[in-house]
Amino acid sequence: MAEIASLADAVSSLVHDGDSVALEGFTHLIPYAAGHEIIRQGRRDLTIVRLTPDVLFDQLIGAGCARRMVFSWGGNPGVGSLHRFRDAVETGWPVPLEIEEHSHAGLTNRYVAGASGLPFAVLRGYAGTGLPAHTASIAPITCPFTGEQLMAVSALRTDVGIIHAQQADRRGNVQMWGITGVQKEAVLCSERSLVTVEEIVDALEPRPGAVVLPSWVVTAVAEVPGGAHPSYASGYSQRDNAFYQAWEAISRDREQFAKWMEANVLAG
């Protein structure tokens, strides 16, 4: 059963230096507050995993928490580059960052294989691209039934899966709705999991299209209203597009970035 805990306690007991940590959220429901807590607790040498590392991963990278990143698209959506990510890859600042790079379809299927307890997943993908030559978790495979050449991706198994959802009940059952990305898979492919929620309620009300994670597959739940900001939680908040646009100027310069982190994350 999931334990209801404070964010600080949950991060400190679940996330250790050197862990692999999937922090998922596809534009919607990005677990910013949990990521900021990881930064505050000074975790190091993490392997961070996400399809769409955006501003939160820029912050984790710039703060020196990550040694390796597994991803498929690293940008500030609709705005431009991630400058802290680029600085780490192009110049090794503040620490060199190893990358393992996929397409969305490929990394998604790594999550699916991990959640399914299989060693790999199969897709029509990557053929003719430069990615298999650089990414060891992609390999060609022949279909045993048709002889067709397909691509396999190895299962993703992370130490910790972290997501943000709208609600949990007092027993730790979690419900999220709207765009739900690969959050279910991120929890199910991980050894331990943390779900931050907008609200803990007495009873979850069934909603069309909602994803429910039963309490017994979740390790810890922390109530963190607004914990997805500047991302959003459908039914609770709107995406703060102005912040994403402002991040371009904040993140371009190392000192400016450090000052912003000091005032807005570390002081939190």
Added chain:
Amino acid sequence: MSSPAEVADVSADDMMIVTAARALAARRVCFVGIGLPSTAANLARATTNPDIVLVYESGTIGAKPNRLPLSIGDGELADTADAVVSVPEIFNYWLQAGRVDVGFLGAAQIDRYANLNSTVIGEYENPKVRLPGAGGAPEIATSSREVFVLLRQNKRTFVDRVDFVTSVGFGSGPGDRERLGLRGNGPSLVITDLGVLEPDPTTCELVLTRVHPGVEVDQVRSATGWDLRVADEVQRTAPPTQEEMVVLRRLQATIGS
């Protein structure tokens, strides 16, 4: 058609968007990327193709946004969609299974066989510029029935050899897509700020078939990093109509609002 808009008010990006929106007139299901493709697809929905099904990779199928999204996962897309599905579903059941007619892609570089790079400029291990990477593009390029490419044309973007193949166009020429087992037909239109290129049906090499108003063929040649092939008769794109520009400006004013 209404009267043409004042050319002075039309930017090069507007011309790309309008051309792309017109090309979507007869298509049914379009997989949309953020930025210019999203603007073009919604312009098509407001003008030439009200019934077009817009699919965003966040899992929103049949999105009908009233305000243009800044990201592929803005709430407006989910709130107006026919269905919202998970990311594994959108890529496996919908894109991979061949349910998308047109995929829309941008890139940092393109070569004469419409192979696209959105990964790095320079060496992969030691990049001069680290770009965002593949996202949905490699599988959009291979599984959509056809692909429209949108990018600005100059010698930095139209290169003899892409630094990295993120998404396959026609590989190294005729027969490559078949050899690779790709199911879609590949890029059918490359729409730039100068004109339109289409692959030669035999050689697969991009051929300049259209130029936009005020653009000369020599200008396109000198904006291309290889010896550009030009159609015997190059057409000229009709300038945007007043209606197209009015709708486009209304849409652009809503981006990310």
